[in-house]
Amino acid sequence: MTKRVEVQEIEKNFPLSGGGHYLALKGIDLDIRKGEFISLIGHSGCGKSTLLNLIAGLDAPTGGSVLIDGETVKLPGPDKMVVFQNYSLLPWLTVRQNIALAVDEVMPGLSRDERDGIIADHIAMVGLGHAGDKLPRELSGGMRQRVAIARALAIRPKLLLLDEPFGALDALSRGNLQEKLMQICNEHALTAVMVTHDVDEAVLLSDRIVMLTNGPGSRIGGILEVDIPRPRERMTVVHHPSYYSLRSEIIYFLNRQKRVKQWQAKPHKVLARHGLEKVNLDLGFVPLAACAPLAVAEAKGLFAKHGLDEVTLVRESSWRGVTDGLLDRTLDAALMPSGMPTWMTAGGHGGDPLPVVTALTLSRNGNGITLARRLADGGVQSVDDYRAWLQSHEREPHTLGIVHPASMHNLLLRYWLAANAIDPDRDVHLQTLPPAQMLADLKDGSIDGFCIGAPWLDRAVAEGHGFTVAGDLAIWRDHPGKVLGVREDWALAYPNTHIALVKALLEACRYCAQPSHWPELSSLLSDRRYLGMKPELIWFSETSADGNSTVPHHLFFGPGVNRPSRSEHLWIITQLARWAEIPFPRNYVEILERICSVGVYSTAARELGLKDVTYQRAAIALFDGRPFNSDDPISYLNEVSLHRDFSVAEIPIGAPRSLAA
Amino acid sequence: MTTSINPSPNREQRPAPSGLALWWRKNGKLILPPFFGTAGFLLFWQLSASLGLTKLAGPLSLFTEERTRELLFYPFFDRGGLDKGLFLHAMSSLSRVALGYSLAAIVGIAVGIAVGLNKTLDRAFDPLFQFLRMVAPLAWVPIALVLFQNNQPAAIFVIFITSIWPILINTAEGVRQIPQDYRNVALVLQMSNRRFFTKVLLPSALPYIFTGLRISIGLAWLAIIAAEIVMPGSPGIGFFIWDAYQNSYVSEIVLGVVWIGAIGLILDRLMTWLQRRISKQ
Numbered sequence: 027m028t029k030r031v032e033v034q035e036i037e038k039n040f041p042l043s044g045g046g047h048y049l050a051l052k053g054i055d056l057d058i059r060k061g062e063f064i065s066l067i068g069h070s071g072c073g074k075s076t077l078l079n080l081i082a083g084l085d086a087p088t089g090g091s092v093l094i095d096g097e098t099v100k101l102p103g104p105d106k107m108v109v110f111q112n113y114s115l116l117p118w119l120t121v122r123q124n125i126a127l128a129v130d131e132v133m134p135g136l137s138r139d140e141r142d143g144i145i146a147d148h149i150a151m152v153g154l155g156h157a158g159d160k161l162p163r164e165l166s167g168g169m170r171q172r173v174a175i176a177r178a179l180a181i182r183p184k185l186l187l188l189d190e191p192f193g194a195l196d197a198l199s200r201g202n203l204q205e206k207l208m209q210i211c212n213e214h215a216l217t218a219v220m221v222t223h224d225v226d227e228a229v230l231l232s233d234r235i236v237m238l239t240n241g242p243g244s245r246i247g248g249i250l251e252v253d254i255p256r257p258r259e260r261m262t263v264v265h266h267p268s269y270y271s272l273r274s275e276i277i278y279f280l281n282r283q284k285r286v287k288q289w290q291a292k293p294h295k296v297l298a299r300h301g302l303e304k305v306n307l308d309l310g311f312v313p314l315a316a317c318a319p320l321a322v323a324e325a326k327g328l329f330a331k332h333g334l335d336e337v338t339l340v341r342e343s344s345w346r347g348v349t350d351g352l353l354d355r356t357l358d359a360a361l362m363p364s365g366m367p368t369w370m371t372a373g374g375h376g377g378d379p380l381p382v383v384t385a386l387t388l389s390r391n392g393n394g395i396t397l398a399r400r401l402a403d404g405g406v407q408s409v410d411d412y413r414a415w416l417q418s419h420e421r422e423p424h425t426l427g428i429v430h431p432a433s434m435h436n437l438l439l440r441y442w443l444a445a446n447a448i449d450p451d452r453d454v455h456l457q458t459l460p461p462a463q464m465l466a467d468l469k470d471g472s473i474d475g476f477c478i479g480a481p482w483l484d485r486a487v488a489e490g491h492g493f494t495v496a497g498d499l500a501i502w503r504d505h506p507g508k509v510l511g512v513r514e515d516w517a518l519a520y521p522n523t524h525i526a527l528v529k530a531l532l533e534a535c536r537y538c539a540q541p542s543h544w545p546e547l548s549s550l551l552s553d554r555r556y557l558g559m560k561p562e563l564i565w566f567s568e569t570s571a572d573g574n575s576t577v578p579h580h581l582f583f584g585p586g587v588n589r590p591s592r593s594e595h596l597w598i599i600t601q602l603a604r605w606a607e608i609p610f611p612r613n614y615v616e617i618l619e620r621i622c623s624v625g626v627y628s629t630a631a632r633e634l635g636l637k638d639v640t641y642q643r644a645a646i647a648l649f650d651g652r653p654f655n656s657d658d659p660i661s662y663l664n665e666v667s668l669h670r671d672f673s674v675a676e677i678p679i680g681a682p683r684s685l686a687a
Numbered sequence: 688m689t690t691s692i693n694p695s696p697n698r699e700q701r702p703a704p705s706g707l708a709l710w711w712r713k714n715g716k717l718i719l720p721p722f723f724g725t726a727g728f729l730l731f732w733q734l735s736a737s738l739g740l741t742k743l744a745g746p747l748s749l750f751t752e753e754r755t756r757e758l759l760f761y762p763f764f765d766r767g768g769l770d771k772g773l774f775l776h777a778m779s780s781l782s783r784v785a786l787g788y789s790l791a792a793i794v795g796i797a798v799g800i801a802v803g804l805n806k807t808l809d810r811a812f813d814p815l816f817q818f819l820r821m822v823a824p825l826a827w828v829p830i831a832l833v834l835f836q837n838n839q840p841a842a843i844f845v846i847f848i849t850s851i852w853p854i855l856i857n858t859a860e861g862v863r864q865i866p867q868d869y870r871n872v873a874l875v876l877q878m879s880n881r882r883f884f885t886k887v888l889l890p891s892a893l894p895y896i897f898t899g900l901r902i903s904i905g906l907a908w909l910a911i912i913a914a915e916i917v918m919p920g921s922p923g924i925g926f927f928i929w930d931a932y933q934n935s936y937v938s939e940i941v942l943g944v945v946w947i948g949a950i951g952l953i954l955d956r957l958m959t960w961l962q963r964r965i966s967k968q
Contacts, residue, residue, distance in 0.1 A: 104877060
């Protein structure tokens with residue numbers, strides 16, 4: 027692997043006209059291999075064009091350096107030719123003269139005939155043989171850009187730099203030109219860097235996609251390898267399995283950047299009132315039936331009742347958004363899967379361990395395992411049938427959808443599969459998908475089923491695309507579903523706010539638990555701000571086996587329901603470690619102590635006057651009858667029939683630290 | 688004139704609208720309003736003169752006054768000295784304009800390019816240019832006379848100094864307005880200065896330069912009249928008018944003014960045509 031371009035610790039500071047500076051780029055590090063096609067993607071103003079100009083030498087960095095073939099770039103030059111967004115053809119010169127201008131300047135050693143030959147070849151290469159003597163204004167936008175590309179290629183650059191080359195073109199010529207560029211790049215093994223804001227274009231053309239965060243001080247937010255084999259074609263790449271995951275990865279990144287930008291645009295002063303350290307909170311949630319307590323607390327004014335005057339509910343489309351919101355502090359607190367506090371505390375998100383505490387379990391149950399209708403049509407009715415089906419359809423891929431590795435869906439589904447002698451990693455493939463995508467995938471048959479919460483499982487059944495093979499009541503009755511999670515440093519900085527938040531939500535949970543309120547909840551949640559779904563599809567109960575009575579499906583409130591339970595979180599830790607999502611923490615006792623903020627819960631419950639709340643929960647009992655010994659989790663892990671190779675490690679979470687004000 | 692319009696062949700076969708009618712239908716709207724407007728103005732003028740409302744002679748006096756009629760119909764006579772036909776007066780005025788204006792164009796374009804390319808030069812001289820630009824042609828006349836002590840070069844200087852500013856300022860602006868894209872192309876290709884000048888700078892700034900030249904030709908013509916009126920003693924249309932005034936030949940003044948207006952109009956049209964010719968390439 028030879029490096030063509032090395033971008034080292036680039037920093038770019040622009041002086042502002044009113045004095046002061048604008049830091050456009052900071053700490054950009056990037057190596058580009060010979061023959062590689064790189065895309066720079068990001069929102070406008072993120073400095074992607076600036077980075078391109080720095081590589082081109084049209085601008086000088088204020089820190090760091092750019093090396094091409096080991097030499098520092100100091101000046102622009104024809105070895106790093108730029109194709110500009112607005113073509114930059116000289117309007118008074120014909121197509122041929124425009125290209126000749128470049129060729130004559132760069133290759134003075136060649137004879138007139140040789141140069142004319144090169145010019146003619148490149149005009150022909152971009153398919154403009156008939157238009158050589160036309161002026162740029164007589165050509166369409168697409169043709170002009172082809173001339174610009176021909177001009178750039180004619181001088182044989184070491185590096186081709188493209189600044190939103192197809193941004194101003196109509197969809198049809200853009201597509202054609204993308205294919206043409208791809209073909210030329212393949213044939214000549216060109217090294218290229220392209221700035222774009224078109225997600226599909228980036229995936230189609232690139233070997234790697236560099237995603238830049240918002241300015242000021244843009245950095246590389248992530249680099250995606252595009253593993254789609256070449257030669258690629260525009261119409262067929264979309265069928266490659268990686269295509270949509272790459273695409274959604276970029277879109278998630280861009281949306282996240284947008285959200286951060288919006289968040290930064292608002293003033294974020296900590297407002298202290300009514301004896302609370304902070305009353306303006308951003309509360310993250312994902313639209314699910316289990317977000318009912320948050321919706322109720324907002325609609326019934328419970329937040330304000332407990333002094334939290336300015337609570338904003340922030341709707342995230344995935345749990346990943348919640349994780350990132352806590353990481354970059356754009357969220358104060360969030361509704362999260364019950365596994366997420368331990369998962370983030372153990373560094374399951376892939377970064378440094380971030381201690382997250384929970385003082386309230388918001389809901390229990392509400393999940394189920396759904397299989398596709400086509401399996402039922404094939405005679406699958408139970409898990410034994412499914413196992414037989416897997417054996418008889420061994421050659422096909424079997425994918426099951428989950429929403430997040432740290433959600434109970436993942437853990438329950440894996441537990442259920444493993445207990446029924448189906449290896450959740452070898453016999454099937456579990457894939458994280460957004461709920462709406464799951465439903466679509468179930469419909470078109472690309473997944474076998476999924477484990478997900480209401481209302482999505484009810485919807486799949488109601489719309490006839492799937493059937494429930496196992497409800498969570500049958501797997502682990504009253505398992506923890508969603509919890510309230512906050513960063514530990516946040517909880518330490520705003521202890522009274524934390525208690526007030528728990529009080530507001532606990533009161534909302536009590537409201538949600540009343541069966542007489544369920545129709546009201548359904549219509550409340552159907553609002554666009556929450557689920558944006560028909561109220562008929564949002565249920566909180568299910569018909570019991572005898573078909574006569576309804577049993578509550580979601581458990582929002584009751585004896586032992588809401589208090590964070592250390593033994594449950596330990597069960598979650600063992601399951602996360604069992605499937606190698608996290609190492610098993612040697613310091614699990616300390617972690618549990620810190621994750622479960624029982625004191626905050628108790629204070630809140632007491633202040634609400636909930637005297638009849640039992641603190642004790644029954645022992646953890648799942649459907650297979652295997653006991654969970656919370657005194658010796660490692661033995662438990664070693665005993666379970668199926669597990670991955672898990673490691674035991676000390677998780678360095680440091681001493682509890684308060685958020686620096 | 689009417690026959691030069693070629694009706695399409697199938698139209699010819701039909702008896703109805705003849706070439707003339709067709710032409711009239713097309714252009715009547717463009718001809719009638721200016722005709723009536725001008726005629727109305729002349730009529731008003733003539734009436735107010737005939738009724739004695741003003742002392743100014745009416746347009747008909749150009750034909751009725753014998754001296755003036757002679758000047759009107761014989762513009763080419765030359766009786767030596769300052770007693771010449773109006774055409775010869777105009778020509779000597781024009782030659783002065785040609786000289787001063789050419790100097791202004793050469794200096795204006797050169798300085799304009801220098802100022803447009805160099806920010807420091809721009810900052811250094813821009814206030815001075817903006818200041819001098821505001822000085823009226825007439826105000827330059829005494830200065831020019833003191834400077835040159837001689838009518839002829841002083842008149843040329845007045846033309847030069849009046850007409851240089853639009854050329855200079857527009858050229859500088861044209862150079863400043865060269866799109867960054869073109870500059871980037873030149874930078875990336877590492878073009879030599881000479882090639883940048885001929886291939887990028889001049890073609891790009893040309894429309895601006897021509898706008899400047901066109902504005903200036905009008906100014907130069909205005910200045911020559913001012914200069915000649917104040918600096919009598921040599922032939923020129925300005926002198927002619929001044930002379931007529933001194934001798935109270937009012938209708939001759941009117942005739943002189945008609946010549947000035949006509950020549951100014953022709954000069955402007957000439958520049959417009961030239962500008963269009965060049966920008967078309």
